[in-house]
Amino acid sequence: MYYRRHLEDRLTGPVSRNKVRLLFGARQTGKTWLLRRLLAGQDTRAFDLQDTAVRRRFEADPATFSREVRALPRSATSVVLDEIQRFPPCWTRSSVCTMPRLPAGSST
Numbered sequence: 001m002y003y004r005r006h007l008e009d010r011l012t013g014p015v016s017r018n019k020v021r022l023l024f025g026a027r028q029t030g031k032t033w034l035l036r037r038l039l040a041g042q043d044t045r046a047f048d049l050q051d052t053a054v055r056r057r058f059e060a061d062p063a064t065f066s067r068e069v070r071a072l073p074r075s076a077t078s079v080v081l082d083e084i085q086r087f088p089p090c091w092t093r094s095s096v097c098t099m100p101r102l103p104a105g106s107s108t
């Protein structure tokens, strides 16, 4: 059973197009579920930085993140970084600047 969240419309609506959105919240309040629900069926690239293998790949070469985002197909509408606090270099301006080339969509 999925309970609809008020944030859904704001994250998917025009106001979020070509924007970086940060979703903060206390533990176990449904952040990951919300993002998965919103992005299911969209052409989205999700990085789960809780996944040790993903984190190790980025730690080995911090430029990997930007490279992978730049390599996304034109059809990609959103990039999701879950648990972004686990890999601070993803916050840098150069990483974020790779995203505006993406067409309309919600980035979180």
Ligand SMILES: Nc1ncnc2c1ncn2[C@@H]1O[C@H](COP(=O)(O)OP(=O)(O)OP(=O)(O)O)[C@@H](O)[C@H]1O
Pocket: 001, 002, 003, 004, 005, 025, 026, 027, 028, 029, 030, 031, 032, 033, 034
């Ligand atoms: N919209 C929802 N409707 C119903 N159940 C939900 C919903 N969102 C979350 N839950 C329940 O709450 C649990 C925790 O959700 P989730 O893992 O998304 O939280 P989180 O905020 O990402 O947690 P963490 O801070 O630990 O990463 C889920 O396993 C699910 O059982």
Ligand SMILES: [Mg+2]
Pocket: 031, 032, 033, 082
């Ligand atoms: Mg989570």
